[in-house]
Each structure stands twice: as C-alpha cells, then as structure tokens.
Amino acid sequence: MSSGSEPSRREFLTTAGIAVVGLSGAAAGHGWYSQHKQPRARVAVYKASSYRGPLARIIRDGLLNYPDVLRRARSGTVVLKPNIVEYHAGRAVNTNPAVVAAAIAAFRSVGARHIVVAEGPGHCRDTELLLEASDMDHAIASESADFVDLNLDAAQSVRLAANHTRLGELSLPETILGASLVVSIPKLKTHHWAGVTLSLKNMFGTIPGARYGWPKNVLHWHGIENSIVDINLAVQPGFAIIDGIEGMEGDGPIRGNTVRAGVLIMGDNLTAVDATATRVMGLSPEHVPYLRMMLDHGGTVSKTRIDHLGEPIRAVRQNFRVLDDFAVLKAPWKPRLNIRPE
Amino acid sequence: MLSETLRRARTFLASARNADASWPYVPGKPSGVEPTCYAAMALQQPLTKAPGPHLQWEHALTLLTLQRLNGSPQVCGSLTQTLLNTEVQHAAPNNAISELDSNLRGWSWVDGTFSWVEPTSYAVLALKAAGQAGHPRVREGERLLLDRVCFDGGWNYGNRKVRGEQLESMMPTTALAAMALQQVPGAANTIDRALGLLGREAETHPSALSLALTILCFGVFNQPAAKFVGALTQRQQADGSWRGQVHLTALSVLALQTVEGGANVFRI
Numbered sequence: 001m002s003s004g005s006e007p008s009r010r011e012f013l014t015t016a017g018i019a020v021v022g023l024s025g026a027a028a029g030h031g032w033y034s035q036h037k038q039p040r041a042r043v044a045v046y047k048a049s050s051y052r053g054p055l056a057r058i059i060r061d062g063l064l065n066y067p068d069v070l071r072r073a074r075s076g077t078v079v080l081k082p083n084i085v086e087y088h089a090g091r092a093v094n095t096n097p098a099v100v101a102a103a104i105a106a107f108r109s110v111g112a113r114h115i116v117v118a119e120g121p122g123h124c125r126d127t128e129l130l131l132e133a134s135d136m137d138h139a140i141a142s143e144s145a146d147f148v149d150l151n152l153d154a155a156q157s158v159r160l161a162a163n164h165t166r167l168g169e170l171s172l173p174e175t176i177l178g179a180s181l182v183v184s185i186p187k188l189k190t191h192h193w194a195g196v197t198l199s200l201k202n203m204f205g206t207i208p209g210a211r212y213g214w215p216k217n218v219l220h221w222h223g224i225e226n227s228i229v230d231i232n233l234a235v236q237p238g239f240a241i242i243d244g245i246e247g248m249e250g251d252g253p254i255r256g257n258t259v260r261a262g263v264l265i266m267g268d269n270l271t272a273v274d275a276t277a278t279r280v281m282g283l284s285p286e287h288v289p290y291l292r293m294m295l296d297h298g299g300t301v302s303k304t305r306i307d308h309l310g311e312p313i314r315a316v317r318q319n320f321r322v323l324d325d326f327a328v329l330k331a332p333w334k335p336r337l338n339i340r341p342e
Numbered sequence: 343m344l345s346e347t348l349r350r351a352r353t354f355l356a357s358a359r360n361a362d363a364s365w366p367y368v369p370g371k372p373s374g375v376e377p378t379c380y381a382a383m384a385l386q387q388p389l390t391k392a393p394g395p396h397l398q399w400e401h402a403l404t405l406l407t408l409q410r411l412n413g414s415p416q417v418c419g420s421l422t423q424t425l426l427n428t429e430v431q432h433a434a435p436n437n438a439i440s441e442l443d444s445n446l447r448g449w450s451w452v453d454g455t456f457s458w459v460e461p462t463s464y465a466v467l468a469l470k471a472a473g474q475a476g477h478p479r480v481r482e483g484e485r486l487l488l489d490r491v492c493f494d495g496g497w498n499y500g501n502r503k504v505r506g507e508q509l510e511s512m513m514p515t516t517a518l519a520a521m522a523l524q525q526v527p528g529a530a531n532t533i534d535r536a537l538g539l540l541g542r543e544a545e546t547h548p549s550a551l552s553l554a555l556t557i558l559c560f561g562v563f564n565q566p567a568a569k570f571v572g573a574l575t576q577r578q579q580a581d582g583s584w585r586g587q588v589h590l591t592a593l594s595v596l597a598l599q600t601v602e603g604g605a606n607v608f609r610i
Contacts, residue, residue, distance in 0.1 A: 123499055128585060
C-alpha cells in the first residue's frame with residue numbers, strides 16, 4: 001500500500017483482476033439486451049464554437065459535476081492523454097493544443113497539483129516532430145506542465161483481467177500506472193477499422209512503442225476491439241474530454257474530412273461518453289462492437305441510462321459521413337432478439 | 343564549435359549510464375536496448391551489458407552495434423542466425439486494401455506479426471554489416487523495401503496505401519530504408535528520390551531524430567550534409583542532450599561526428 005490512505009493506481013491495478021472478472025461474470029449472466037443493468041451514467045455536453053473560446057471555464061464547469069474525479073485529481077498526479085497520431089497541416093487529426101492547455105488550466109483550477117501530458121504516438125515515432133508541428137509543445141509549456149513520451153517510458157507488466165486478446169499481460173508505462181487519475185482527451189473522429197475512435201480507442205496510445213513497435217501492430221493482430229477493451233480495463237482511465245470542436249468524418253483517423261461540430265463532451269464513464277459522442281456524430285453506438293463489449297465491464301451505452309448535462313444531443317447532433325464498410329452505424333438500433341449480437 | 347557540442351553531448355551520455363553499463367531512454371530509468379546500443383557506439387564503449395534483446399529490431403540493432411564495436415564473434419553469429427531464421431506473417435491483415443506484395447518477408451516489431459519498414463531496415467543493415475549481404479533473406483528484405491516506396495519517394499512505417507489512399511512518407515523510416523538499400527543494384531533512382539525528400543523535409547519539418555538520421559543517410563551516400571548540422575546543433579539543450587533523451591543524443595553524436603570525419607555506423 002502507498003503511504004497515503006488509498007492504494008496507488010499501481011497497487012490497485014495489480015489487484016483489480018478479480019474484481020473486474022467478477023463484474024464481467026455478473027453482467028454476462030443478464031445478457032446483452034438487459035440494458036437496465038447498465039450503470040446509470042452522466043455525460044456533460046457543452047457547445048464550444050471555437051478553439052479561441054473560454055475552454056478552460058467550460059471544462060471546469062464539466063469537471064465540477066464529478067466529485068470523485070475531483071478528489072482523485074487532487075490526490076496525486078493527473079495524466080492528460082491527448083490523441084496525437086500524425087501531423088498533416090489542415091487536417092483535424094490530433095487533439096487541438098488549445099483543448100489540452102484548457103484541460104491543464106481547468107484541472108489546476110480545481111486543485112490538481114501535478115499534471116503531466118503524456119502520449120505514445122502509434123504511427124510516427126518522431127514525437128518531437130509531432131509536438132512541434134502541431135504546436136502541442138508550446139501549449140504544454142505555456143501551462144508549465146511536463147510531457148512524457150509513453151513510447152519510451154519505463155514499463156511494467158500488468159495482468160489482463162478479461163484477456164480478450166489472449167496476450168495474458170500488457171506492458172504499461174510507469175507514468176500511467178503511477179497516476180491518481182488518467183484523463184483521455186481524444187478527437188471526435190470516425191475510424192476506418194473500428195468505426196469510431198474516441199476516448200476508449202485513444203488509450204491505444206498508452207502502450208509503449210519501444211515494447212510493441214510503431215505501429216503497435218500486435219494489438220491489431222489480436223483484434224482491435226479486443227485490444228481496446230483489454231487496454232481500458234488495464235489502464236482504468238477515470239475521465240474523458242472529447243475535443244469535438246472540430247471532428248473528422250469518413251476515412252479517419254488520418255485521412256478524413258474536417259467537421260466543425262462545435263462541442264466538448266465529458267464524463268467519468270468512458271463508454272457512456274463515447275456512446276454519447278457517437279450519437280452526436282449521428283451514428284448508433286449500439287452498432288460499435290467494442291462499445292457493446294464494454295457492457296460486460298461496467299460500461300453504459302443505452303441512452304435511457306445516460307443523463308445528459310448541458311446540451312441535449314439533438315442540439316448538437318451532426319451527420320458524420322462514414323465509409324461504406326460502416327454504413328450500419330447510420331442505421332437506428334432496433335434489437336429484435338434478446339441475444340448478444342455478434 | 344562542433345567539438346564543444348560533441349563534448350557536452352558525450353558528457354551527458356556518460357552521466358546517463360546506469361550502474362550496469364547500459365543506458366535508459368531517460369536518465370534514471372531502467373535501461374533499454376536502443377539507447378544502450380546507440381550510446382555505446384557514440385562513446386565507443388564495449389557493449390558489456392545489453393538489456394535484452396527480446397524483439398526483432400532489438401536483435402538487429404544489437405548485432406549492428408557489436409559489429410561496430412568488435413563484439414564477440416560467437417554472440418554476433420548467434421544473433422545473425424536468429425535474424426536469418428526469423429519468421430513473419432506473409433500477408434497484411436487487409437492485403438487487398440494495402441496492395442502490397444504479400445509474398446515478401448521482411449522483419450516485424452513483434453514475432454508473428456506483419457513486416458514493417460523500420461525493423462526490416464535495421465535487420466538488413468545489421469546482416470549486411472555481418473557479412474550476409476548476399477543471403478537470400480537479406481535480398482528479400484531489400485525487395486520488400488523497394489515494394490513499399492511511397493508515391494512521394496520515401497517510406498511510411500509500412501504501407502504505401504491504406505484503403506486505396508496514398509500515404510505520405512516519414513523521415514526516420516525514409517532515412518533508414520534508404521541506408522538499408524546500400525549496394526543494391528538498380529536502387530540508385532529510389533535512393534536519389536529518398537535523399538531529395540529528406541532534404542526538403544529537413545527544412546520544413548526538422549526534429550533531432552530526423553536531422554540526425556538525415557545527416558547519417560546523406561553521409562552514407564557521400565552527399566554533403568553540412569547544411570543540416572546547424573539545425574541539429576541548435577536543438578541541443580543546456581545539459582548537452584537532445585530533449586533529455588539518450589537515444590536522440592547518441593544519434594546526434596553519431597551524426598555530427600561524421601561531419602568531422604568520424605566513422606558512419608550505418609555505412610556498409
């Protein structure tokens with residue numbers, strides 16, 4: 001145990017397997033369609049028309065709805081995990097630096113004392129180039145925060161509780177394991193392999209490239225959906241802030257078109273946050289396989305189980321284009337059988 | 343001026359060394375294969391303790407380092423056989439989409455997965471340095487690299503197309519792949535295009551990693567690299583490092599010392 005009154009995340013994560021397996025077993029027994037078993041979640045949706053707007057205030061307003069997140073933020077190191085993939089001028093590929101800077105300021109304003117921005121870019125190992133070209137370096141420095149390249153961080157093995165990938169364990173960076181709170185700050189994007197890439201998929205970037213390569217191809221071989229679920233159960237991110245001021249439709253996460261969605265989406269149940277963001281894009285989250293998988297692990301997808309703070313979805317809903325392979329995401333969810341869909 | 347830059351960098355590297363004579367990516371952390379190999383070559387110190395290797399690219403980088411530092415012939419022989427006998431998956435998971443020649447084998451990051459440009463480049467370079475330039479497995483690796491040249495003349499991390507869309511090249515992979523194609527008949531035009539791309543990108547999107555590898559790549563092909571030196575040295579921090587990272591600092595030393603007439607570790 002740590003010297004404080006609570007176990008550290010490192011201590012918790014090494015013992016969390018039994019609890020998560022127990023949860024998985026209980027949920028599976030009730031079946032997919034028993035949506036009323038999904039824990040009630042709250043997701044904050046706020047309009048934000050520009051990266052020059054009062055983003056820190058908006059994020060702070062969102063954070064104040066989550067007392068347990070505030071407590072964790074004040075108790076140790078907050079790791080902010082943006083989505084930095086590749087740099088392409090004029091494309092909304094990466095989390096905008098203004099959102100990251102605003103998140104630093106917001107967490108600091110609610111009492112967080114140590115804040116680290118951390119990312120392990122999955123495609124390009126030239127992290128310096130990505131930080132400079134995207135202006136993320138400047139944004140982090142302007143808020144006097146530190147940056148950690150998770151691709152190169154010292155790592156420890158963590159046993160996989162659900163082990164959907166059959167990898168048995170994953171190497172996770174010490175920066176992630178030592179955090180009191182990991183915050184996923186992704187971009188609002190469609191994805192050409194996974195359908196959508198939001199706060200859960202963003203956790204791919206916590207896996208160190210020095211151990212798994214660039215790209216982290218072994219995770220694809222074991223199933224993108226399986227990997228997303230395993231990584232999130234291992235990392236246990238506690239909060240998400242989705243940068244939907246500008247999103248990406250079509251051939252995301254790199255080559256899609258920019259959509260000015262004008263929204264920030266936040267919450268402490270990442271599955272519920274992603275489900276809400278998917279609905280904001282005009283898509284049906286029930287059709288996203290990894291969101292369905294998260295139902296067995298405490299996630300919430302059903303809109304009847306999500307309380308929306310701030311704006312109602314209808315006020316911010318967009319009509320994101322998807323590739324033909326994911327046309328099903330455009331279809332309304334109409335469960336006809338009381339069985340788990342494949 | 344350059345000698346002072348190198349002195350400060352070497353001082354940083356010496357101070358970053360862990361007690362077991364290996365190096366971490368960042369001082370004070372556990373050691374890694376990549377920083378250990380580059381730092382050992384930059385300081386010309388024997389590779390007495392390599393933390394691994396476990397992955398294919400780590401085998402290759404260790405072999406290259408041992409070749410450059412007159413390492414044990416037995417260890418070099420073992421690593422050579424390991425690399426030559428490595429199996430990878432032939433086809434990409436979405437080969438029809440990627441439009442690659444699925445019959446070609448290179449090397450992957452992690453055993454049992456797809457071949458990628460960077461580990462293939464390291465393996466080809468290391469095996470050539472170990473006297474295996476004519477081995478069919480090396481020749482196949484060269485063909486794989488030639489198969490994956492992007493539309494703009496360099497290399498992405500592995501694919502040149504995804505879902506029919508052309509991918510842009512990246513500088514580190516382009517420099518490594520071009521160097522791996524040394525002495526390959528018929529590759530001159532490909533190398534010329536890669537050098538042209540590196541020269542252009544070094545001016546618009548410079549970084550320590552890209553600049554150091556560009557200098558080394560230009561040096562391998564006897565092209566003047568002095569124009570990139572200033573941009574690299576300007577990035578050195580007060581502590582003598584580049585971004586506080588051992589592998590970037592060591593690569594920068596290896597690149598800058600070639601400008602002063604030192605050996606180029608990637609020259610075959």
